Amino acid sequence: MPASIRAVVFDLDGLMFDTEALYFRVSSEMMTANGKTFTPEIMRAMIGRRSVEAGYMLKTMTGLNEPLDVLLADVRQRFYAEMETAVHPTPGLFHLLDRLGHHGLPLAVATSSRRSYAAQLLGQHRLLDRFQFVLGSEDVARGKPDPEIYLTAIERFDVPPRSVLVLEDSPAGVASGRAAGTYVVGVPHEHSPAQALQSADLIVQRLDDPGLLGLFDHQS
Numbered sequence: 001m002p003a004s005i006r007a008v009v010f011d012l013d014g015l016m017f018d019t020e021a022l023y024f025r026v027s028s029e030m031m032t033a034n035g036k037t038f039t040p041e042i043m044r045a046m047i048g049r050r051s052v053e054a055g056y057m058l059k060t061m062t063g064l065n066e067p068l069d070v071l072l073a074d075v076r077q078r079f080y081a082e083m084e085t086a087v088h089p090t091p092g093l094f095h096l097l098d099r100l101g102h103h104g105l106p107l108a109v110a111t112s113s114r115r116s117y118a119a120q121l122l123g124q125h126r127l128l129d130r131f132q133f134v135l136g137s138e139d140v141a142r143g144k145p146d147p148e149i150y151l152t153a154i155e156r157f158d159v160p161p162r163s164v165l166v167l168e169d170s171p172a173g174v175a176s177g178r179a180a181g182t183y184v185v186g187v188p189h190e191h192s193p194a195q196a197l198q199s200a201d202l203i204v205q206r207l208d209d210p211g212l213l214g215l216f217d218h219q220s
Contacts, residue, residue: 048170
């Protein structure tokens with residue numbers, strides 16, 4: 001348990017919103033249209049990474065010959081067409097945000113997606129003003145599992161790394177947070193099972209899990 005939590009950083013996709021289910025479906029549709037199959041193994045290799053790295057994984061694991069930018073544009077178009085109706089906040093998100101607000105802890109988002117997408121998704125659910133800042137893929141030279149994005153968040157907060165609590169749902173994200181020296185909480189879901197997050201300091205089932213909320217109740 002961290003001695004004192006002074007800031008909290010949230011991942012976005014799969015952690016705050018159930019985007020991974022939609023992404024899996026639209027990626028499966030794209031692959032079927034190209035005569036291939038999108039599998040859970042491919043999804044797990046892509047999850048938590050920036051689009052360029054995820055796209056490379058997609059091409060490498062499926063043998064698709066189409067240019068990477070064409071494949072990514074196809075998936076992106078399918079995703080955005082349904083995002084407003086098919087994406088929802090994950091269980092316990094609002095409860096956790098309210099609890100953190102009660103404690104007065106500064107919050108940030110560190111996502112492998114682009115900052116404009118994050119702002120759109122957060123704004124759609126009226127959550128953007130809850131966060132002090134949002135870091136996206138364009139804010140770093142190296143994506144997760146590299147620790148750069150969390151080191152950048154730590155620098156902006158100007159607090160010790162171990163006093164920063166990171167919430168993640170992917171192996172790449174957990175590895176990024178751990179390498180940055182933060183206290184990492186893993187939150188598994190269908191496309192990122194708990195056994196893949198074993199290197200996290202703590203694993204909980206939901207964002208309002210008593211095991212997670214109790215960390216903040218012990219803050220002075």
